[in-house]
Amino acid sequence: MTLWGGVFSQPTDDAVRRLNDSLRFDWRLYDADITGSLAWADALSQAGVLTPAERDRIAAGLERVRAEFMEGTFAAAPGDEDIHTAVERRLAELIGPVAGKLHTGRSRNDQVATDLLLWLLSAQRRIVDHVCALGAVLLRQAERHLDTAMPGYTHFQPAQPITAAHWWLNHFWPLTRDVERLERAADAWRARCPLGSGALAGTPYPIDRQALAERLGFTAPSHNSLDAVADRDHAAEFLFCLSLIGVHLSRLAEDLIVFANPSFGFIRLDERYSTGSSLMPQKRNPDPLELARGKSARLIGHLAGLLVALKGLPSGYNKDLQEDKEPLFDAVDTLDALFPPVIGLVNTLVLVPERMRAALDPAMLATDLADYFVTRGVPFREAHALAGRAVKLAEARGVSLSELSAEDLATISDQTGDDVARVFDFDAAIARRAAFGGAGETEAQLARAQAWLARRRIAAPE
Amino acid sequence: MTLWGGVFSQPTDDAVRRLNDSLRFDWRLYDADITGSLAWADALSQAGVLTPAERDRIAAGLERVRAEFMEGTFAAAPGDEDIHTAVERRLAELIGPVAGKLHTGRSRNDQVATDLLLWLLSAQRRIVDHVCALGAVLLRQAERHLDTAMPGYTHFQPAQPITAAHWWLNHFWPLTRDVERLERAADAWRARCPLGSGALAGTPYPIDRQALAERLGFTAPSHNSLDAVADRDHAAEFLFCLSLIGVHLSRLAEDLIVFANPSFGFIRLDERYSTGSSLMPQKRNPDPLELARGKSARLIGHLAGLLVALKGLPSGYNKDLQEDKEPLFDAVDTLDALFPPVIGLVNTLVLVPERMRAALDPAMLATDLADYFVTRGVPFREAHALAGRAVKLAEARGVSLSELSAEDLATISDQTGDDVARVFDFDAAIARRAAFGGAGETEAQLARAQAWLARRRIAAPE
């Protein structure tokens, strides 16, 4: 039994019904739907539309429907075209015709908009927890490697030495932006409870929408009923936040995949977080990382898809908006599935400091050589050219930059002192970058990161 | 039991396993997988790796596994990480250790590449059938309205009169491009059977890959094993073809949605193909059309997502490629679900010729007035300006363009003859556009369309 048959003389075509029906994916809104209906029953009661007894009966019935969902005993019926219909149909079976009063002054348009926002706010909290948990294991790894030197790359070419902790922390801070972005967004979402907007024009019953909004955890009702039923900005914003999380995971994954290749050998994955080959017996593949990288693409696709669906729609609810849910659900499922393995993998992988140090080349200290000349009064631009010539000289001689003698260097600049050899110390070079945020103040940076995380109260997994 | 445990000392983490496992979506490759394995068993037998008896035993076992899938009795086991593992595991249960010979010289990399192509070729044929079936009902509608005049729009403003058949046919020809694009693409896909490429380096057994390819309906084997296992160009190309089909459906849907609004009232939808409102008893909503428009967005999102997943991958198989299947499957499911309702809706909707004619305004014949001046020797550019002035004069007078008298028009140009009134005949204006492809040769155009479709042998539904 649909909720709308009255004016129709003929049954809906089966293929139309199958296309239209959304219960196969929107069933997961059941909790939000029932929570919203409980609040609506309250509001109707306060508006004098329901008697307290009716309200109580409806509320008790709704809780029974919720219990059936939670226990897995809820049975869908043929006409259950969506979760709203399914819940109301079951409610009527349980409590009789009074169930028919629940939808007074309400439409599925404001109902689904509310359900989706409630679901979104709950998913947002879970995603924040995932992100913080990954942050926590990154910090644990950073803590272990405050003094491990490694090459820092730009253009994926050796650039300057950094600490492994600095590199780990470089993957931490983007996550803090992700969390703060999600927190800011959720604050905004809470300021626009759509319930009470009706189908498009508002509700003719004297509903106190501010109280209703607060009852559901919102801070305020939406301002315009026509906008409220068609607003999916929050869905797009959430998908954007998730896409950027995906991008950050993909960059972490790319580093780790490449560093796990034996030509680098910077990391060793725990066997529990790698997989083998059906053909090649020796393989240990970093599948979770490849999937993290690959699945970031899916998130971007979902974001694009939703924006496209919204583009060019006329005002008010259009059925195109039904396309909001599946990308959202899939995006959240994707991250729900992705974070635990990635967290476990990062938590258990082992860095190989000796391979990292072996990849350092004295030429990575050419900037320090230039800075040495600067301290002796050479303008940086000229010092840069001198250091470049030194690198070239070393290459021509077939030696490393640090193997050039002070005499060799003196042929390049008369500003070469006896102390020039002191330049060629990777650890000292790192320590010199002691300004805020530099590789030489990693310990302080780690403390800042830990303080940030402590405010979110998320513990790293063991 | 995975296919690759030998070198591992520890079991895979559960969350990793769940993330990695693809059986929940790749089970639908079962038919392709078994077809591919049958061909591979043949090839191994011809190469002397399997005896004929072993080959026969494996073939019989594979057919039993296929029967279990078709009958719905196949039971997944805990270690079945993908369809390939599941089939081989079940085969071993059914026929014993000889099953272990099937994977000789093969990898899941070339196996899945082959499975996906076989599935794609089959999905491609089904999509072509859908598109042709929609084409057929468009032609049926066009046939009914060869003489129905309606406004043609540009910029969604009235431009010139056309026939309704011409408008219907305008939605037909894009579908022919879709079909031909899919046919061309499939020809190319058939020229690169990846089976026999091994994991990346080819197979060390003397497999006749040309014969193997032909056995599977391909025309040739792939040229490079490393490329073959990582090539997903066909997946992207298929998603592009489907996206463009989606765009064409969305444009048809947009026209129909707007024309179904009572301010136009050009069409009436059959009740079986529209739905109602839970709040507003009078509503009849064109949901299938809105979903056609909305779901075109999802297809674009999937296309973008897959291209993103492929971008920047290193050579050879990477697990990111597992992200190819879900967007493909969902895109095909989407169109499988969308076409029947859209076809039914178009087939049953009723055009309202009197509303279409009522929307014609003589100002839409201003170009014909300009052309009239051209026939009397005025250069078109000047004639255009004269006709513009006539429109302005009519507006100033508050009359329609055709209500201007010959005298009025004579004040605008001395090239106005007594026969100028003959310009203002919508049907004659249509008939004048008799050059190939114009609104005045709709009947011939329809015949061309019917001939095109006849070559595809798809009948329209009743």
Add this chain to the structure above:
Amino acid sequence: MTLWGGVFSQPTDDAVRRLNDSLRFDWRLYDADITGSLAWADALSQAGVLTPAERDRIAAGLERVRAEFMEGTFAAAPGDEDIHTAVERRLAELIGPVAGKLHTGRSRNDQVATDLLLWLLSAQRRIVDHVCALGAVLLRQAERHLDTAMPGYTHFQPAQPITAAHWWLNHFWPLTRDVERLERAADAWRARCPLGSGALAGTPYPIDRQALAERLGFTAPSHNSLDAVADRDHAAEFLFCLSLIGVHLSRLAEDLIVFANPSFGFIRLDERYSTGSSLMPQKRNPDPLELARGKSARLIGHLAGLLVALKGLPSGYNKDLQEDKEPLFDAVDTLDALFPPVIGLVNTLVLVPERMRAALDPAMLATDLADYFVTRGVPFREAHALAGRAVKLAEARGVSLSELSAEDLATISDQTGDDVARVFDFDAAIARRAAFGGAGETEAQLARAQAWLARRRIAAPE
């Protein structure tokens, strides 16, 4: 002269140089670049790297370069591969070798990251102004039409009557979300000044990065130098904000384009904001609206493109990041070009209340009929069915819903009273939706909108 030639023996290939060079588009960062360099010179001076005299000389030189850009007299030289090189090259020409000290402890990596953020913050303010200005003209239109009744649509089918003001306001509130989202985002961007991050590892000079950040209008420096030079989250976030603005414009445009079609005739565009046809003299096309709708696609494409560019990059600066600027610049240019015409068009268009009212159909009051039954004790679900039957009865009789007599209605429900005719009053139906955000409290809603806008101090254009 590039800034980096020292180690190279051979000149760069011309095609590489052309591909690499970014001055053709990044010249527009000149103001940000010079502002950043002035702050850096200060910071170097405070750190004792520059003497006050050197700092002053550099500062004076930089201001001269800025003046050349502003006056249009700056002349690019062959080696000017980007804006940073161009500025430093010109500075050296103007002030001699001391210019070579400016780049001490700095890299183009932290420099360009800073420049881009400064530009972004400035563009963000301009976009906010555009959006508010559009909001202001929407409110002006709403103010004029507080009592104009029109059909509200869902599924683009007539649903319930609303006021034209309510419909206008429905396009206003999304803009407030856009503005608030941009404001929140900019607050976050200001908390991470990258200057002083060097190429990746930080700066070895004792720079006070907090003071430096504040000098540039930031609130704090970035936490990690490796992250800071590769962070483009703000660019993606800005493009997302712009994409959603584009979506909102596209929805406004869609409404207006359709309403401007004569079958609706709800609005008349001012001639200054429509254009004609080279062939059809009578045409008046809503080009700015079509471009608003069309250009929203470009914004979505740019967002997708940037996220794709970021996906899967290894840590640290990679040249791929150069792809951040063109989509950003084009997106901002697009909106800079789009808003003024759209604002002008909305400001000058004329609503046609009589056409809007003529499009109202009594069947749009079917929900009110159901609500009437509810007030007489019928549960809503049953009342909905009764109203549906009434609509059907009216259709069968060929009359409008309001033309059914009380007797006719009484055959449908014995809850029909003599006062049922009072249901069929469009204005009363609107007024009944008096709950917060409903069509019946448009005046209060308008006041809230005006208050919101007043806080942004943007006046509508005349």
Add this chain to the structure above:
Amino acid sequence: MTLWGGVFSQPTDDAVRRLNDSLRFDWRLYDADITGSLAWADALSQAGVLTPAERDRIAAGLERVRAEFMEGTFAAAPGDEDIHTAVERRLAELIGPVAGKLHTGRSRNDQVATDLLLWLLSAQRRIVDHVCALGAVLLRQAERHLDTAMPGYTHFQPAQPITAAHWWLNHFWPLTRDVERLERAADAWRARCPLGSGALAGTPYPIDRQALAERLGFTAPSHNSLDAVADRDHAAEFLFCLSLIGVHLSRLAEDLIVFANPSFGFIRLDERYSTGSSLMPQKRNPDPLELARGKSARLIGHLAGLLVALKGLPSGYNKDLQEDKEPLFDAVDTLDALFPPVIGLVNTLVLVPERMRAALDPAMLATDLADYFVTRGVPFREAHALAGRAVKLAEARGVSLSELSAEDLATISDQTGDDVARVFDFDAAIARRAAFGGAGETEAQLARAQAWLARRRIAAPE
């Protein structure tokens, strides 16, 4: 002077004009536009609309306009809103009022559709040449390294040895698919010349559209005038083809970027194709490769953007379609700029065979060990497990797989013969993959590739 002012009383708003005007980007259609106009003048003449003298005068005038464009002397005038207006305006200046006859029976809608197709067909040929030229240098590199062994990777982990030629060729075959796809697409584009479709309804003059089409290099005219002016399928298809080319370039770039990192050291870039750092004197960065990878994102963004622009448009020309050109132009410019540096870089880079061979590990022959057991009758599945145990034993012993003695291996399987040591030969392992497309038949594969390329007659650059 616009072409359409007649009916308008007021001038267009300046901001609207700026938004609308497309001459700043569509000027590059000048050649196509003039070519199309020449053909149209012929067609008008054959239809009796122009006298031969008029036709000749117009043709001569058009050639003069073309010459002005080619010589760079064409001067735009204030009213030149697009290339079509500009050309017709200039033509009128040059030849007087007869120029006003050229637009007879034509609209800018069919004109621009034709221009774009002509431009597209020409761009398509250039892109094919670029792709073939890259293919040629890949083959030249492959030719040099038929016997160079290197690790083949899957999951970016060492998998099996291959030849460097096989790896190079793995980047060649995708290019052949790109070329063939472009060729197939262009064949289809040529079958639908839109000229003669008018604004939407066709042309009222007796134009022989088949002859007109052939005059312009098409094979047939378009079938439906309404579709023809709004069809941008070819634009989307071209962008898809370019996106996939971009993806292929990005994968080549990713391999080369990683292989150029000293931890791999597989390749050395020529200095002419790498760049330095403003801060770090020793840097040699693979910028062209990073840009190839990064710019593939832009192409995907443009494809998505165009599909979004087309989605949901009503029938006929809408101004949104103006958004087709900029992404197309930019995509083609991007590849025009990208290919020469990438081709030069690939052509000049030097492979380092000794580093490639040093990265081979005997564990990569574990599959060959399994195959060895297979030759001795062990089913592959069991042989795979045995080889896995051998790898594990070697790891436990701290030796490489090839350092296990025959006795060690005998403890794993009694199928170990004295000849087992022969398995551990990288070159022999490669040679064993001799089936079609395998690493062991690279020479034959190269011959096939050369034959493919020879049919395209593109020579590699020196």
